[in-house]
Amino acid sequence: MVVGLSAAEKNYIAGGIAVDLRSDGRGRHHFREFSIDTSVVPQANGSARICLGGTDVVASVKAELSTPPSGRPNHGKMEINVECSPTAAPEFEGRGGEELSMDLSRALQRSFLGGASGAGAAIDLASLSIVEGKLCWMLYIDGLVLSSDGNLLDALSIAMKAALSNCGLPKVDIISGTSPEEEPDYELSGNPEEFSRLETSLVPVIVTLTKVGKHYIVDATAEEESQMTAAVSVAVNKKGSVCGLTKRGGTGLDTSVLLDMISVAKRVSQSLLSTVDSEILASETRHNEEL
Amino acid sequence: MKRTHFRLSPSQKQRLSQAQERCRAAAGGFQASAFVNVGDTIPVDYDNGFLRGHGTQLVEGQLLATVCGVVERVNKLISVRPLRARYNPETGDVVVGRITEVAPKRWKVDVNSRQDAQLLLSAVNLPGGIQRRRTATDELNMRDLFTENDVISAEVQTLHQDGSLHLHTRSLKYGKLENGQLVKVSPYLIKRLKQHFHQLKQYGVQLILGCNGYVWISAIPPSSSEIVAIQPATNQRAAESESRETGAGTPEAQNVEITRDLRERICRIANAVRVLGACGFMIHPDSIVDTYEASLTSGIEPKQMISGEFHVRTVEREADQRSKKGSFKGSARHLYKAVAARGDDQHHQVYVQVSISRSGSTRELCINGPVTSSSADRHSAGGWPHPT
Numbered sequence: 001m002v003v004g005l006s007a008a009e010k011n012y013i014a015g016g017i018a019v020d021l022r023s024d025g026r027g028r029h030h031f032r033e034f035s036i037d038t039s040v041v042p043q044a045n046g047s048a049r050i051c052l053g054g055t056d057v058v059a060s061v062k063a064e065l066s067t068p069p070s071g072r073p074n075h076g077k078m079e080i081n082v083e084c085s086p087t088a089a090p091e092f093e094g095r096g097g098e099e100l101s102m103d104l105s106r107a108l109q110r111s112f113l114g115g116a117s118g119a120g121a122a123i124d125l126a127s128l129s130i131v132e133g134k135l136c137w138m139l140y141i142d143g144l145v146l147s148s149d150g151n152l153l154d155a156l157s158i159a160m161k162a163a164l165s166n167c168g169l170p171k172v173d174i175i176s177g178t179s180p181e182e183e184p185d186y187e188l189s190g191n192p193e194e195f196s197r198l199e200t201s202l203v204p205v206i207v208t209l210t211k212v213g214k215h216y217i218v219d220a221t222a223e224e225e226s227q228m229t230a231a232v233s234v235a236v237n238k239k240g241s242v243c244g245l246t247k248r249g250g251t252g253l254d255t256s257v258l259l260d261m262i263s264v265a266k267r268v269s270q271s272l273l274s275t276v277d278s279e280i281l282a283s284e285t286r287h288n289e290e291l
Numbered sequence: 292m293k294r295t296h297f298r299l300s301p302s303q304k305q306r307l308s309q310a311q312e313r314c315r316a317a318a319g320g321f322q323a324s325a326f327v328n329v330g331d332t333i334p335v336d337y338d339n340g341f342l343r344g345h346g347t348q349l350v351e352g353q354l355l356a357t358v359c360g361v362v363e364r365v366n367k368l369i370s371v372r373p374l375r376a377r378y379n380p381e382t383g384d385v386v387v388g389r390i391t392e393v394a395p396k397r398w399k400v401d402v403n404s405r406q407d408a409q410l411l412l413s414a415v416n417l418p419g420g421i422q423r424r425r426t427a428t429d430e431l432n433m434r435d436l437f438t439e440n441d442v443i444s445a446e447v448q449t450l451h452q453d454g455s456l457h458l459h460t461r462s463l464k465y466g467k468l469e470n471g472q473l474v475k476v477s478p479y480l481i482k483r484l485k486q487h488f489h490q491l492k493q494y495g496v497q498l499i500l501g502c503n504g505y506v507w508i509s510a511i512p513p514s515s516s517e518i519v520a521i522q523p524a525t526n527q528r529a530a531e532s533e534s535r536e537t538g539a540g541t542p543e544a545q546n547v548e549i550t551r552d553l554r555e556r557i558c559r560i561a562n563a564v565r566v567l568g569a570c571g572f573m574i575h576p577d578s579i580v581d582t583y584e585a586s587l588t589s590g591i592e593p594k595q596m597i598s599g600e601f602h603v604r605t606v607e608r609e610a611d612q613r614s615k616k617g618s619f620k621g622s623a624r625h626l627y628k629a630v631a632a633r634g635d636d637q638h639h640q641v642y643v644q645v646s647i648s649r650s651g652s653t654r655e656l657c658i659n660g661p662v663t664s665s666s667a668d669r670h671s672a673g674g675w676p677h678p679t
Contacts, residue, residue, distance in 0.1 A: 004389065004391075004439065004440035005440055006389070006438075006440045006441040006442050006467075006468075007441075008441075008442070008467070008468065008469035008470060008471075009442065009472065009473070012470065012471060012472060012549075015549060015554075016554060019551045019554060021551060021554050021555060021558060021593075023472050023558065023561065024558070024561070024562065024565075024593075024594065024597060025555075025558045025559070025562055025592065025593030025594035025595075025596065025597070026594045027594070030594060032597075033297060033298045033597070033598055033599070034296075034298065035296060035297075035298040035299070051296035052296075053296070054296075056296070279298075282300075286301065
């Protein structure tokens with residue numbers, strides 16, 4: 001995203017980061033306040049919207065029945081895709097928006113989908129299996145960027161975590177065909193009360209550390225992002241293990257700085273995760289009260 | 292304008308809507324219904340006729356609003372001033388803008404208007420204040436003055452028929468802005484005043500309220516700090532000394548040491564402007580200082596000022612202040628009714644709007660329609676019952 005800043009403003013931003021007081025009063029390792037709203041897309045199985053300062057993103061989870069991936073008969077499938085809507089902001093028009101969505105999708109896939117064997121995915125893929133080798137759930141996780149004021153990746157990861165927590169999979173009754181020879185015959189439960197939740201406690205959040213000058217900051221605004229030399233996005237789950245790492249920006253980083261960044265990301269992510277969890281819970285209770 | 296979101300818990304939401312309700316109630320009478328949404332009917336006096344202004348449409352004999360905003364009535368002309376609009380320039384406005392392009396003999400400046408404004412090379416002061424024709428060399432060295440993305444303060448010189456506007460920086464107070472940050476708010480929140488450059492001496496902060504909704508908050512440029520203190524309130528002396536001020540953008544202005552303390556004060560002021568902007572309250576030095584002091588007395592850190600809680604508190608404080616004035620506003624309403632009733636047989640609609648500060652001094656007097664000068668005098672010159 002292109003943000004034009006004068007030399008004086010650049011100096012001011014860099015100076016603020018150096019003394020640990022940014023333009024909006026935050027310290028280097030402070031997140032902006034955010035609000036999460038769940039069940040915002042009625043057609044989706046789960047959805048969430050997060051507003052983080054001026055950044056506004058929606059994530060939705062759509063579940064479809066599918067056949068398991070080849071070689072892994074007892075697994076389900078997940079797919080992540082992000083779109084930066086050109087109707088949301090003029091800077092998403094044309095090539096710029098496409099490239100940005102590609103970058104974001106790739107970083108999220110790296111952090112959420114685990115390895116080629118499906119190990120280490122955000123959701124235990126085995127829990128998506130219905131009939132071994134025959135039938136499984138396929139989760140399409142879509143992110144939509146409505147407006148951007150920096151730190152899109154972190155916002156998307158939080159939105160996706162919330163959408164997955166919000167996701168309800170309808171009950172599938174297997175009528176026949178559990179043996180390996182025959183095709184399975186099944187029935188989707190029409191009862192909206194009968195659904196199962198996903199186990200989402202180990203879904204990671206991404207914390208991006210943006211290096212501006214000598215220091216690195218958490219949750220950069222668009223203005224601060226325009227001044228970055230490098231950014232490292234670390235996906236950390238509740239256990240504190242790193243699930244994915246993405247580095248952007250041309251400038252190289254010293255190994256010691258990188259290790260330092262990871263430990264900061266780990267510390268920040270633990271408080272962030274608890275905020276996210278309580279926000280998701282608050283939003284869910286709000287919805288239940290309305291119903 | 293980018294909207295920033297703040298988190299509100301259900302109880303905070305309730306408090307916010309209550310405070311908003313109180314704000315509306317304090318406005319009272321016809322002012323309470325002055326806000327219209329798209330498609331709302333605007334009450335008009337059909338018998339006496341009216342003129343349809345901007346933001347309105349006649350549908351089946353009823354006057355409807357086509358934008359969200361505030362109904363404004365000038366004699367028979369009824370228009371709706373939209374709440375979210377681009378900057379509508381007027382000659383003489385002080386604006387803060389960002390250079391978008393360096394073109395032949397001119398700079399293009401983004402001032403949040405429908406078009407980029409133009410700043411001609413002949414409309415700027417050359418360094419050293421030399422008065423002469425601009426040569427080709429000057430044109431080649433334009434980037435030494437202002438380059439792309441520089442933030443500048445300027446004044447609107449002329450408006451043209453095709454909607455373009457020309458700026459000038461022919462005073463030492465205008466020019467490049469440094470050592471601070473830009474905050475953008477809706478242009479309608481900034482009233483045109485005598486004074487748009489404010490030096491808040493007690494904080495060491497300079498505040499430039501651009502009529503276009505761009506607010507520049509910075510350290511006081513060093514060259515102007517020796518000059519007699521300029522109070523935020525408008526007075527004759529301030530206007531005089533302002534013209535003597537050396538503007539920012541001079542080489543010495545670039546090397547100001549911004550201490551952490553000063554930065555925190557700048558930040559607090561900036562967040563006060565952000566909060567007021569988000570709540571839709573008028574932005575002037577008094578309200579900013581008020582919000583600033585409120586944040587200090589409640590002992591919160593600058594970063595907590597953009598939290599939902601502080602927004603709610605700001606609205607509640609405003610509601611308290613307005614309802615204190617409320618009893619007085621009530622008498623204003625009675626007076627309005629009396630005048631309007633008298634105007635009825637002359638087919639005149641009269642509105643008298645007076646805003647009074649808590650000390651009881653008249654801040655603004657706005658009369659739409661004919662009122663005899665004696666009665667207008669009586670309203671403003673203390674002829675009204677005092678609230679206490």
